[in-house]
Amino acid sequence: MHLSDLLTDLFRRHQGRTALRTAGRTWTYGELGRLTRALADRIDRECPAGRRVLVAGEHTAEAVIWALAAMRSHAVHTPLNPGLPADRFEDFARAADAGLVVCFDRETLVRAEKAGVAALHTGDVGWPADPASADDTAGHAEPDAPRAAYSIFTSGSTGTPKLVDVGHGGLLNLCRSLRRLLDITPDDEVLHFASLSFDASVSEILGTLYAGATLVVPVWDQASWMGSVSRHIATHGCDLAMLSPSVYARLDEAARRRIRKVEFCGEALGVSQFHQAARYSRVFNAYGPTEATVCFSLTELTEFTPTIGTPIDGFRALVRDPGTGALTSGGTGELVIVGDGVALGYAGGNADENKAFGTVDGAPAYFTGDLVTVEEDGELSYVGRIDEQVKRLGHRVNLAHVESTLSHRLAREVVLVRSDDTILLATTAGGDDTEESLMGRIRSAVPPWEAPDRIVFVTELPLTAGGKPDRNALRERLAAPAAGPAPDAMELRHVLGVVTAVLGREIEPDMSIFDAGGSSLAMIQIQVKLSETYGEAAVEAAFAAMDYDFAPAAFLRHLSGEAVATGESAVETLLRRVESEREALRAELPLLRRDTRREASPRTGDGGPAVLLTGASGFIGGHVLDRLLSIGRAVLVVSTGDPDRVLAEHRTRFGRETADYRHVRAIDYGELEQWVERRRGPALDGVVHCGYQVNHLLPLDNQMSGSVGNTVLVVRAAAALGARSFVFLSAASAGESFVPLSTAALEAVGDPYSRSKLISEEYVNTLAALGCAVSHYRPGLVYGHRPEDHGHLKDDWFTGLLATAGRLRVMPRLDGHVPVCDVGVLAGTLLAGLEEGAGSRSAVVVHRTYALDELLRHAGLSETDVLAPAEWFERVRESEEVHPPLLAAMQAALSGPGWRTPHQEVDHDILGRLLGAAPPDGPVRAVPPVRAVEGTGTETGTDAETGAAHASPR
Incomplete structure (x- = not known):
């Protein structure tokens, strides 16, 4: 079934139910069907049939509606991240051979014109005056309808963007499987989180509509989309969220409590993230490259295992032996996906790139480059990437496999980054672990050739637009010099010496003593020793400026007055x-x-x-x-x-x-x-x-x-x-x-x-x-x-x-x-x-x-x-x-x-x-009680007000 026909059927079948909701506005299936049909007709008037229409918007209900219109048009829906750098935007537009760009802001309109592509600004179009008059029965019965249901850019395994043409063959199986395996009911509200340029959005949109459920788009009302989504869920809750583990980890605790079902996708699920989610939600784990119509396998987890489930409807899994090339139905090797949901190939890709696509027993097949283990019962476990291997101490080491193992053993998110010949392990600071203690745990968990050379603590791990760890950004961040002026070397050595004497171990200049395993007792001892050198008042002021945390370099910057606050203050953030x-x-x-x-x-x-x-x-x-x-x-x-x-x-x-x-x-x-x-x-x-x-x-x-x-x-x-x-x-x-x-x-x-x-x-x-x-x-x-x-x-x-x-x-x-x-x-x-x-x-x-x-x-x-x-x-x-x-x-x-x-x-x-002493000589004059501050209009004559600094609580 063609994508346009599928959508037409869904809008007609669920006619009166609520299909889409955002703050202050809802659309029924019938209304959405008529509106997207009218907008699809507008796209067809602007874009030649069979050409790609770039929908350059995201995170709004308006962008979702135009994306659905593009899916129903005679063009090929191709979402594009509007936040791309200007030169990358132009490169992507040309690579897609786009016939039209749907723009949601004037800046994108200018970019489209520079790329030489016709553009349509949604603000100029507005909503059709009378969408009820649109013919909502039109489908894609024409014999020259495009083979691709949609095209989408993916970074692939090499990091070089490729444009994947995805056919219509796997869409119905995807929708049926999501409804059945995720238990999506017409009463469910499904979160729309993913960028339209990330193919998880296809699952969110089509999976919701097929089940007759409601797709909910949060309002972007904070500095970040992540913060807006977290606040929305904490306030309104949701029945189903499809998120990467890295994104889930950034949700506030109040938001996690309100998610009834969470499907993890996009990256390997760690044991700590599973247990965190299982406290509040039903937990599902999914796997699927863009080249296999979003989702290939899916399972519900009631306890943690490294499984990525069994193939969904219309797919089967084979394993290719890396040495002999033989295909088997079980064992460990490269995953080969077979079924109608396999993509058509890479648009404009060279012959070597398109070797990943082929046929097995006459059926479309995709050689994923992913290393998996297929058990006798058909369950798959993800091991890593075949191309993510390095030679260390005479052994071939798969970094993705090591990363997955360490995330599981350490119960924390870790990312391995190659920097020349050095392997760095990056993880967020927190807990009782120090670099030394964490390295000790790593060496007891993996052999020497799999252990990283160094551990780096960061505030947070950067993510790509798709919600995966951004290794390139992390590599650049680790290579960049520390922010702020460098403290004087002699002064720094002195402060580090004080810290070493108190903690009994050396720490990095920018490391908090609490991250290094120190305590408030240690901080007080450091403060007392530093006061002997720099004076009590100056040290106390520096400690207060650090909000009662302590890192040696930060202390010296505050002591010298070189630390300058930017943006909102720590109190405002709090x-x-x-x-x-x-x-x-x-x-x-x-x-x-x-x-x-x-x-x-x-x-x-x-x-x-x-x-x-x-x-x-x-x-x-x-x-x-x-x-x-x-x-x-x-x-x-x-x-x-x-x-x-x-x-x-x-x-x-x-x-x-x-x-x-x-x-x-x-x-x-x-x-x-x-x-x-x-x-x-x-x-x-x-x-x-x-x-x-x-x-x-x-x-x-x-x-x-x-x-x-x-x-x-x-x-x-x-x-x-x-x-x-x-x-x-x-x-x-x-x-x-x-x-x-x-x-x-x-x-x-x-x-x-x-x-x-x-x-x-x-x-x-x-x-x-x-x-x-x-x-x-x-x-x-x-x-x-x-x-x-x-x-x-x-x-x-x-x-x-x-x-x-x-x-x-x-x-x-x-x-x-x-x-x-x-x-x-x-x-x-x-x-x-x-x-x-x-x-x-x-x-x-x-x-x-x-x-x-x-x-x-x-x-x-x-x-x-x-x-x-x-x-x-x-x-x-x-x-x-x-x-x-x-x-x-x-x-x-x-x-x-x-x-x-x-x-x-x-x-x-x-x-x-x-x-146990005698009372002081002479009576103490009794003072009439001071009335308490009113709470809800009630007063008491037994409590008094105080602003005394001496009134430290017990």
């Missing part, structure tokens, strides 16, 4: 990311929402609707759980560690009996995520989210992937399990004002931890639209430790400062007051937020403040023992009594103003109880 993810979350929550008002709470005993609690192994969360046990509430404890161990340690810590936990169930975040995805689990009354990694110096990326990511999951669980209230334990270091998240709000807080708390608050706020009461509490320093709790004071900067002052007999002068909270009172405040009718509230919590004179009396010191902070820290440093991380935390906490006024809401001395 805010844009948060806004996108927040909108996706806001769109998802109503879909997750479950009405649990009449449900029982299964598997949590008879303690009534459950309270979900995180952070039970922490200081504050442990006290909250103890309160919940005392009042007999059913509790669902969610932890990052071993759930059973969390409860056992809590039982020991609070001296409770096993029977006290009869209404408690503990799970980890992985199980909670499964409950959310499956829409099952116990009905929740409310959520108290205390679980958070307290580390003010951990880079924000780590905060976002860790604690912030867990917060988003807990928010989703609150919606899926029907919680009516959500209480979030934030931090006073996030600031005194509860204002909408903005660049100014993020810049107002200095450290990554505090920024992450602001971002988490923003995600929690999305629950308010569901009628869930949302409360944020930002406490100051929280104490009230019992002997069993003292382990939680190990890294506390304030008690460490007091202990150091007592030992050295000197106290630093503090600006303002130190705000403190009592854990028992705070736990009661958090649980009060769960009560019926409590409403929403946003408040900074301070129960008592301490001035310098009170702290001196607690430490047994007097006013004569007070030093300026810089002098005090110098003495502490000389004493070598304080661990560098704790010292850095003290410095950071004392760098800003304290609480401005005295404040007291409790009648006991919180610090006195903690330190």
Whole structure:
């Protein structure tokens, strides 16, 4: 069946269904049929029959409609990437012997004219005034209809573009197989992602229309098409997406959750990418060169295997022995594709190129150059390219095969690049791997002759327009000098020496210490050592400019003031990311929402609707759980560690009996995520989210992937399990004002931890639209430790400062007051937020403040023992009594103003109880409580506002 006839039949068969959708506009099959018929007639008036019509547009519904019109015309549809360089565009237009170029912008129109090809600008044509009058019954019954259904450029295995003429013979089998194997139903919405110049777009368009489904074209509303697609999926979801693994890896997590089925194509699927996708979607793996009508084999994977499936309808696979040339139906060798879907050949190709096409037993055949293994059951496994072999240590090595093996073994995307006689392995930075550790894993996975010579970490792997790793771009990037001025060699050697002394190994000048396996402790030690050379203020400013990350060369550029920001700031980029993810979350929550008002709470005993609690192994969360046990509430404890161990340690810590936990169930975040995805689990009354990694110096990326990511999951669980209230334990270091998240709000807080708390608050706020009461509490320093709790004071900067002052007999002068909270009172405040009718509230919590004179009396010191902070820290440093991380935390906490006024809401001395000291002489004047910032119109008289820099959270 000719392509035009196939489309005519589909438009008629599904007449009233929605065929195409983009923002604010839909077309039914009937409307699309009439519109494309009218546009096809216009193409036929402009382009001689049998000539190629270049459709130079993509990523819009308009481009899809014109592509369909070209398919229905008497010309040969030939899509072309409008973003090609001008000279390449002209070369491609001439190589195609085009009779017409359909242009979507004026620049392309000029290019067409320079190439000497007639052009049609879609803006000048517009939509036909009355497409209903178009004859939608015309097909391609003429005997002189072109043999090619479409032509498409492909880079082939050599990297030299070739124009492939694809016949009509395999199209119907392609459509039937996609509908059956991908389970495409008329109710499905299929994502249109691929560039029209990439033949995957043929699968997207024809596979969707054949099934009577809806093709959805996202609106390009961000700087990149990838970002726009990711945002669209996160907001609207999709039933089927056909993507390369490299493209899928660049989708936001929120987008991946909303894909029901994903077909991987275009490159080998790795084990890590499979498991990532299988968490949310049905996973399919497809293989097919352009020369075989897009898709040759396809399978659904329920567990990872290197299979690329079995041939689809109309194809069979043979294997050619590279040595003897013999063809067999099984074994390992060059894949030979046999069937009517084999392309007609390369247009204008020379005899050597077209040797890839032939016949086997009278049927069209294509010799792919791909090395595969065909099992007895017909399953195929992709091994690599025959022409991607190098001689190393006396062995012939197939780089594609090694690349596939290492991607599987290392569970990360890798690309092997040849640079003269050197083999480089490029992979994205991240995780705990260093170049040294990664090379060790590689050498244990492959023989010496297959191991790369060097590993290079990059921010991201560049992709071609088709979504495959772009080796040429990567090779150029690796050869280019590092951006920015080179630091002075002697200075660089000094900084590298400091880093080596701390990490115990050498790193590259542009490598982050976190990518090299360092920790926030290592960063603090590096900061302290560098301050001895360059001064505390200069080093602190450079670290802040690096957003609390550290790379030696970057440090020196910031230190010298040579680093210049370009484009949007890091904070602006972060805010844009948060806004996108927040909108996706806001769109998802109503879909997750479950009405649990009449449900029982299964598997949590008879303690009534459950309270979900995180952070039970922490200081504050442990006290909250103890309160919940005392009042007999059913509790669902969610932890990052071993759930059973969390409860056992809590039982020991609070001296409770096993029977006290009869209404408690503990799970980890992985199980909670499964409950959310499956829409099952116990009905929740409310959520108290205390679980958070307290580390003010951990880079924000780590905060976002860790604690912030867990917060988003807990928010989703609150919606899926029907919680009516959500209480979030934030931090006073996030600031005194509860204002909408903005660049100014993020810049107002200095450290990554505090920024992450602001971002988490923003995600929690999305629950308010569901009628869930949302409360944020930002406490100051929280104490009230019992002997069993003292382990939680190990890294506390304030008690460490007091202990150091007592030992050295000197106290630093503090600006303002130190705000403190009592854990028992705070736990009661958090649980009060769960009560019926409590409403929403946003408040900074301070129960008592301490001035310098009170702290001196607690430490047994007097006013004569007070030093300026810089002098005090110098003495502490000389004493070598304080661990560098704790010292850095003290410095950071004392760098800003304290609480401005005295404040007291409790009648006991919180610090006195903690330190075991007598209360200071003289009463402390009680101050009327300060009203909290309004959340949803609710006020409280028990919490106060603070902007104190000393109010570091616990």
